[in-house]
Amino acid sequence: MLANALAARGHDVELIVVSRAGPNEALVSPSVRITDLGTGRAVWSLPKLIRALRDSRPDILVSAMAAANVLSALAGQVLRQLPMIAIEHGDMNAVYHFEKKQFAARMAYMITPWVYSRFARIFCVDQSSLLSVAAFTRRQDLPLSVMPNAVIGDDIDLMTAQDVDHRWMADDVPVFLNIGRMVDQKNHSLLLQAFARVVAKRPARLIILGDGPLRMELERESHELGVQDYIDMPGFHNPFPFLASASALVLSSRWEALPTVVIEALYVGCPVVVTKASMGTLELVGFGRYGRIAEQESPEALAQEMLAALDAKVDKTSLHSQGARYSGSAVASIYEREFAVVISEATGGDGSWMPTLRA
Structure with a gap:
């Protein structure tokens, strides 16, 4: 960029x-x-x-x-x-x-x-x-x-306007989105456990874009949690149509610096839920002004914020302005x-x- x-x-x-x-x-x-x-x-x-x-x-x-x-x-x-x-x-x-x-x-x-x-x-x-x-x-x-x-390139608007290549985006069931390598840093296990708690309370789905060495382990854990039918891991795709259509992006990382995917989500007006992965992550979401923050690194805390994100009012103009700074x-x-x-x-x-x- x-x-x-x-x-x-x-x-x-x-x-x-x-x-x-x-x-x-x-x-x-x-x-x-x-x-x-x-x-x-x-x-x-x-x-x-x-x-x-x-x-x-x-x-x-x-x-x-x-x-x-x-x-x-x-x-x-x-x-x-x-x-x-x-x-x-x-x-x-x-x-x-x-x-x-x-x-x-x-x-x-x-x-x-x-x-x-x-x-x-x-x-x-x-x-x-x-x-x-x-x-x-x-x-x-x-x-x-x-x-x-x-982070934000000149072609992002054209990429966002492309059709989203996933059947779940066409119905009314809320869809959470995660984008990232399947490695320990991204803490997908925490996300799966939190999502299982969300599904126990209301219908929802989860799409994880990306790939990595922990894919088989995460697939096994989704079966152990009984949520395999509500999770899809389709690999690499243009993320921007997914961000524009998703109910919320969830960042479950253990650590980050200035997470690119949060900036991209904000730019297209997608609500975000994050862990306290870094000071940069908290700054991006305005310490709660532009996104929801799980106060503890626990499935319960993350699930609570994911559920709250589904009912919160979203000011997409404000989110876009925050992302456009980058x-x-x-x-x-x-x-x-x-x-x-x-x-x-x-x-x-x-x-x-x-x-x-x-x-």
Whole structure:
């Protein structure tokens, strides 16, 4: 989203990836150049990244999340004159404990306290992400600040207008929606248990869009709870028609940073029910103004808010305005100003000019 928006504003944008194969390639604007390092994994990419940066000679390099940030910081030790910005998306400590079983990931996280000082700015998508980086690195001198994430693209209205591809959306029974990978972080087990309590009180259905390693476990649990006939897990689909038609989106995650799916739901006017997954999650729903919050991470608390969401009045205009704050164009304009300052600092300017950016 950010690359597309910056390119639309006239900048020369290059997206460097370790592998371009995958569904997200179709989301990249033709105006954005893609450089494929062809390594498949970040851990093997440092020499090729350095060569790619020497060839393209960008004005500024932006990387996101710990593995790519560490890789960029190491490249920056060679390319000393290159201004660099890092982006952190979540609770660094929680993600580290989840990923530390992989040796390369563990090593990357362990050297962050030393290499993150290479960055001119470290943008965190919410205040809790910022605090987690400071706590994990134990560095008080890092250039941390909060920067919103670019989530809403220019094509979202067209994607929302497409027909919803599910039979349940055509009748009057309320449908709850969850969108996310079937992994421990998303806590689908909590959602299933809460949904079972909802169905015990009134007719409802649940659709989970996405896939992941816990699919079979979740299917087994839905049978154990006796709600398998009211739950569907159809895999990957365009989520926006589902959001526009659903009774509510439910985010059951254990942790998040600034959850994209909540922003997307708000933009299309879909009511949301969330756990206290992060400060960013609570900020998105205005601490209750734009969505319902389960006060405890329990099936009973989540079910209570899901039931309440079915009877609550919805101001879709207000929800839309909250989601629109995270449009690609709005966020790109903020990044654009920050890029100009960072480049100016690196070149000894006064920050009053606007260079051509190559990220």
